[in-house]
Amino acid sequence: MDKIKNLRWSILLLLLTLNFGCDQITKKVARTEIGEFEHISIIKNHFTLLKVENSGAFLSLGDEMPYLVRLIILTGFPLLLLGYGTYYLFARRNLAPGMQIALCFLIGGGIGNLYDRVMYGSVTDFMHMDFYIFQTGVFNFADISIMIGIGILFVLSIKGKVVKQVEHHSDEA
Template identity: 30%
Template structure:
């Protein structure tokens, strides 16, 4: 569980520091756009009150609290899953990525009422209208990693096998 904790901690810290630097110090919230390596990497301010790609956006406090509760439930579920059926090191890191990213976005919802998204990438004449953040990358990578590197089936919560079966 130590690996899960440290992976979550570093992702959470990187996410929050990146938001402080980009949104506040570079003042993206006022500027709205900063071209870094156009068209490949740009900073575009977007306040996401919903889930991925702005789905289920609602500006009500009730919707925000539901999304916070869902994220915390997912974090709890992943922690219990990893504790009961421990994956290998890569799976534990993946769990930490997912947890750290989820908690980073939860903190945004608590502090700002929405998630601060700012990374925008486009390529090859296709303009991407969506923005994301470090937490979103970690959540995606963590979920993907947990699919590829699930628990071993020999954890604390798995049934005991009889010898010879």
């Protein structure tokens, strides 16, 4: 039983570390290799690199808030949520594997952005996509991790509703 618990914890720590590590490595490269106001085209103008230091939240929301309010909302609150999420991930033994993976992506990405905010006072964003009808803000790998985690939770939610509907209909038959 302890071997299974240790294996589970090791896999979860590996997933969290990979999410956080990939984010931090790419941000370090962006900070050192992309100059201020530099615009690097990767796939024509559809995928570009440009470094932006974001002191707000998603798409710079809250950037204009007073420092103390920003500190509480953008550092304190996420710290509490990430702490609880990490506790929940490791304390709940019966979580479905998909839920565990989703939480690793959410927590790993969240820790990556929170680390930047605490260490640098802002989050380094450096990727942008523009496909005419679809355009993103400037983002980073932590944001990708968070979106993957949300996507997994969304799929699990839909899958759960479909399974419940099938079970409900088979009970009626």
